[in-house]
Amino acid sequence: MIIDIPRFMESERPYWAELEALLKRLEREKAELLSFTDAQRFHYLYERASADLARIVTFSSEPELRDYLEALVARAYGEIHESRRSQRSVAIWWWLSVALPRAFRRRRGAFYLTVAVTVFGAVFGGLAVALDDEAKEAVLPAMFANHMGDPRKRVAQEEGRGGAARKGGGVTASATRMTAFSAMLMQNNIGVAVKSLALGMTYGVGTLVLLFYNGVILGVVATDYALAGETVFLLGWILPHGVIEIPAILISAQAGLVLAHALIGWGRRERLRERLRSIAPDLATLIAAAALLLVWAGIVEAFFSQFHEPALPYAVKIAFGTAEFILLVAYLGLCGRSESSRLVKESA
Template structure:
């Protein structure tokens, strides 16, 4: 039976070598072939030492070996690299499939957004006093003023970029928060959807009441198909997350949550990409000087594209998924 000191004396050189190998790179696959196989062999030998030492050595040596094994494990099994093909197949296949699979959540999230939106429009048009109780009047008038000029002359390119940046920051942030707060049993998503629906409806109604409905319509129609759909999808992902916490099908809440995670990731990543597209359109195309009929035609095309994408992309031939 070897004593601890003898084990250390016999194996310390190998441990140091492994330590050097794994500290040379963040992940082992950045090293050359011989180094990788040497590290793997040393790691396997280390696992034997660990079993031996756990039975026979003092806790400080076991802790050292545990730690070395942990670091070698992390280096040996490096993180999955980001791959373009995987991302591409997410966009062309998995995202629309996930949305079709979760169509009921999408329908619920649409209802939670569109009904308050309709209420907002009606309130602003017919009960302006009530509307100005909910949103500050100065903000509503500011919006009406903003859309009073129309976009016949477009904006400067600099202003376009500034606004695109603003939209990326603001709208994608809203969508992400709308999703993330779904962890509170879906309640956060519900609140975000209703609040934003009411808000957008009321502003649209107010601007229309002020007589600039055409302007705000032609402005919003371009990016709307992407932006609103994406916010609804983010909301649907949040609702799905909350739902998995409530309806667990006999699993623990955490287990049920993890089960739904792959779908949730697909939905949120897809929504994020749509929002980036929307921000580009909103910054550069929507305020451009193109005549309204062209804008509406393009909007119709965008809507058709988005609808077709979600209906047909990623279906396998002869079989509906």
């Protein structure tokens, strides 16, 4: 086909410029801000640019013009044909109160599996340390070196340190030390959470191994302290941060298992690309939830969990941990339900 390129460009260039301007506006702002008239105009300009591309593509001597139109149509195509729900990038409250708990509940099957594997690991670790004295040394990693000895000695040491700090007025010094400690805890735990998600790419095997091993460590330490008669210390030490930290790791592993399920594709007819596309928002939400929870857990672990009797009564710590746990369960289990029922009513 032969067309008069200069005349063609002269007549069409204003429409391309208008489309480009609209695209720039759309890329800067939210799509919802387009009025109905603007949206209609946008669709018209997109179709016009598409038709121009179809005309020019058969014409031999304008590769630059074709590239330009291809790029323009590609950008407009992305905006026009996007059917996924627009992300509310600034609606933090909506994300926290609705999107996050709903994503968690939508994928609760994977969460139950993470709990089961962790409990299985904990039982295994508990039995190992109860039946074999050497199990503790064999199982615990180097970073748990301070738990290798007798739990009673550790408790006496921790309680003695707390009393000395109270008498010596070392609160300010320990607060700055704990700030650094807290930061390191957050970094380490969020790193583990990201790893739990990423290992979902091994069809979930890596995530399950990580969960099982975490469970084993938990079981070994808990049983060791319980057998030594230090259950109250253990609860006071673990509960304030553990009731947040452990679920956070489980939630990140839940995301890893959701990823693995999409990779394997059991019982689903969609293509791999479609399966992965459908879970991406939930994965991002779950891992962000885990990171947020771990930030809170890091603060509690450094500034609360590390203080023991006589500085801080165990009853207070256990009550604090229990209250946190109840709030977390209520949050994940109940938040966002009213909105979903409202939406169902509206759509009906």
